[in-house]
Amino acid sequence: MDTDRLPGCYRHPDRDTGIRCARCERPICPECMISASVGFQCPECVRDGSGTGHAPAANVPRTVAGGVVPADPHLVTKILVGINAAVFLLGLVAPAVVVRLELLGRYVEYFGGPVEGVSTGQYYRLLSSVFLHVEWWHIGGNMLALWVIGGPLEAALGRVRYLAVYVLSGLGGSALVYLLTAPNTPTLGASGAIFGLLGATVVLVRRLRYEMRPVITMVVLMLVLTFVPFGGSLSVSWQAHIGGLVTGLLVGLGMVGPAAGRTRALVQWGTCAAAFLLAAAVVLVRTAELT
Incomplete structure (x- = not known):
């Protein structure tokens, strides 16, 4: 026994x-x-x-994080899956949309003309690329991971806090991609945001004193898939994964770390503001290098 x-x-x-x-x-x-x-x-x-x-x-x-318990605990996850699916279908119908939404640091030649990037002021690409996929296997794998990881986390955090983790993790992943990759390297996908949800889940499981081995095993497996090549044509952005994971860990600590009290909301949203400012600083430093 x-x-x-x-x-x-x-x-x-x-x-x-x-x-x-x-x-x-x-x-x-x-x-x-x-x-x-x-x-x-x-x-x-x-x-x-x-x-x-x-x-x-x-x-x-x-909820555990102090949010209001929603009637549908997975509503935001469903909406995020729907947005990703809609953008994917739009990209199939109008391929030029992909060029306008993917993450680019600086312009590249597409369709006979230059396409500008983040360094020329198109900062929206840092987030629009998080909802963009161009392969069936890519969006299928990411949406499956989003449903498995995101659903329980949304139920635990509440809608607004969960969405904050998702968006900030996606932004953190894009910021690290922008900083560390060649400026004409196109990058897209929800992986950074999903790694952020996984990071916040690690913090939540630790906070609730649950068995850590399953979630740690998942983190290790996803990191192995990030750094170990499986087939020559598969290109994985480890920068987006690591940037999202670290951001999710930090924001997760702010969300579920403090006990209930008057300062809880201040700590939570202060942590979110700090994560946003850190990502913004990384983007501004890189932009200064490229201009």
């Missing part, structure tokens, strides 16, 4: 958890956690208004 195993959630016995309700001390999983003034409470204690000092109607269910 494994005496070190964590207890199961009282509402979902198959989900091990190291978190307990601050009021009744029953074990609760991320889906059942509701942020309170101190720690987390279970749905029953919140519904009864136990120990809160407020009427039951004043208690709004919160």
Whole structure:
């Protein structure tokens, strides 16, 4: 018998958890956690208004990160998959769109004429490229990873915080690509943002004291796929992967690191602002080099 195993959630016995309700001390999983003034409470204690000092109607269910628990915990993930699919289909119908959306540091010759890049002021490419794919296997693999990794993370963080991790991780990945690759190298794909979601998941799993081996195994596997070549025609942007992963780790620490309290939101959005400013600084330094 494994005496070190964590207890199961009282509402979902198959989900091990190291978190307990601050009021009744029953074990609760991320889906059942509701942020309170101190720690987390279970749905029953919140519904009864136990120990809160407020009427039951004043208690709004919160995620682990303090966001409002949504009716559809995977809505943003579904929307992101839909946007990626729509842009992919648009690129099939109008290939010139790909040239306008992919990440380029400086212009290259396309269709008989020059195409400008980030260094000439087209900063939108840093994010538009995150939603762009040109191969079926590329978008299929990325969207599968987005659904598997993103869905549970969205449920744990809430919609707004989850979207912030995704966008900032994509931006961080693009910034590192822009800094370290040749300026005429086209780069595209959601991999940087997905690696960022994986980084935030590592922080979340650690915060909840869950078993780390599965998520660490996934990180190692994805890094192996990043750096070990499998076939001569496959080109992977390790810069986007590493930039996204590091950004996701940093933003994840800000999102789930602080305990519930008045300063929690300040720490969370302050971390997001710091990640954005860091990416912006990298972009400005590279732009100064190329102009």
